[in-house]
Amino acid sequence: MQQVSRFLDRTTAPHIVSLVAIAGLSALTMNIFLPALPAMASDLGVDYDRVQILVSGYIAMTALVQLVIGPLSDRYGRRPVMLGALGILIAASLICMIATSIEILTVARMVQTAVVAGLVLSRAIIRDMVPMDEAASMIGYVTMGMTLIPMIGPTLGGLLSDNFGWRSNFTAILVAAILVLILVYRDLGETNRQKSGSFSAQFRAWPRLLASPRFWGYTMAGTFTSGAFFAFLGGAPFVGGTLMGLTPSMLGLQFMFIAAGYIAGNYLSGRYARRLGIDMMMLVGGIVALAGAAIPIVLFLQGFVSSIAFFAPQVVVGFGNGLSLPSTNAGIVSVRPELAGSASGLGGAITMGGGAFVSWLASRILSIETGAMPLLLVMMACCVLALVAVLFLRIAPGEER
Secondary structure (H helix, E strand, O other), X not given: OOOOEOOOOOOOEOOHHHHHHHHHHHHHHHHXXXXXXXXXXXXXXXXXXXXXXXXXXXXXXXXXXXHHHHHHHHHHOHHHHHHHHHHHXXXXXXXXXXXXXXXXXXXXXXXXXXXXXXXXXXXXXXXXXXXXXXXHHHHHHHHXXXXXXXXXXXXXXXXXXXXXXXXXXXXXXXXXXXXHXXXXXXXXXXXXXXXXXXXXXXXXXXXXXXXXXXXXXXXXXXXXXXXXXXXXXHHXXXXXXXXXXXXXXXXXXXXXXXXXXXXXXXXXXXXXXXXXXXXHHHHHHHHHHHHHHHHHHHHHHOOOOOHHHHHOOHHHHHHHHHHHHHHXXXXXXXXXXXXXXXXXXXXXXXXXXXHHHHHHHHHHHOXXXXXXXXXHHHHHHHHHHHHHHHHHHOOOOOOOO
16 A cells, blocks of 8 residues: 655655655765775875775675664664664764774774665665555656765765865765754654564564575676676776876766766656566666676777776666666565565665675776776676576566565
8 A cells, every 4th residue: 555645744654855865865975985085095194995995895884784774674663763874874974074094984984884774764665655566666766866966976075075175075974964864854754564573583584585586586686787886886986096097076077977877777767667567677777787888898999998988888887777776676675575674674785795895806906007997897797697687587486566
C-alpha cells in the first residue's frame, strides 16, 4: 500500500526533496574534496597514496557501516537512525576541519561514514512507500536529483581549495549536514510499519538473503556497475592532477562529465523502468556503460592522449550507470520486501566493499610511467562483469514482489 507524503509533515512519509537531500549529502561527503587530494598530501607532508586512503578507506568503511544501518532501521525505524547518523556526521566534520595530522584526519573521515545512512535509508524508505517497479522509477528520480549535488561537489571543492585551502571542504560538509538535519527533523516521518522483533533477528535473516540467487545477481550487477565509478574516483585525481597537470578547480570541473551522464540516465530510468522492467533497464545500461568505457581506450591507443579524451567519454559511462543502478537497487530491496532495510544495508555493504577494492586497485596500479591506461582497463573490466551478472539474472530462480 502506497504511503501518503506531505512536505514538512513528520507524521507522513517524507517528501522526495528530503530523500534527495539525505542521499545527496552522502554523495557530497564522499567526493567534494577529491580535487584537493594533492594539496592535502602536500600540506600534511605525506605521499599521495596516504591521502588516497581517505577515498578507498572511506568506501570500505561505508561497507561496514551499512551492515549495521539496515538492521538498525528495521528494528528501531528509519527516522531515529537517520537523525543519529546526521549528528555523528556533524561531530566528525568538526574534527576533520581542525585535524593537524593524517592519522587524526583519517579517523575522523572514517567516522563521517555514518552519513551512508542517507543512501541506505533512502532506498529502504522508497521500498516502504511503493511497490518494486514503482520503486525503481522513484529511486531513479531521487538519484537523478541527488546527483545534482555531487556533480557540483568536486567543482565547489576545487574552488574552495584554491581560494580557502582544503579544510574549507569539510566546513562545507558541516554546513550542509546541519541544514539536512533540520529538514529531516521537520519532514521525515516513519515509514517502517513492520519493525523487526529484535536487532539480532535481522542478522539471523541474512542467510535468507544470501541464499537467494537473485539477491546475488542484483548485488553483483550493482557492485560491478558502480565499480567502474569507484575506480574512476580512485584514479581520476592522480590522472588529472599529476599526469595532466590540472588545477584543483579545473579537475573538479572534469567530474561533471560522468555526473551529467548519470543524471540523464537516472531521468530515463525514472520514466521507463516501470514500463520496461528492471531487468531490461540493467541490460541496456550495462551495454551503454561498456561502450563508454571502451571509447577512451580506443582514443588512447590511437594516440589521442589528453584530458578531454580521458574525461569526456565518462559521460557515456555515467549515462549507462544511471540507467542501471536504480533498477539494481530496487531489485536488491525487493527480493525480500519484509527485509528491505537489511537487504539495502547488506547489498550496499557488498557493493561498497567491491568499490573500495577497485578504488584502491586503481590508485595502486597507476604511475607516471603507466599513464591512465590501467585505470581505463579496470573500468572496462567492471562493465563486462556487470553485464555477466545481468545475464545471470535472466536464468536465476526466484520472484520479487
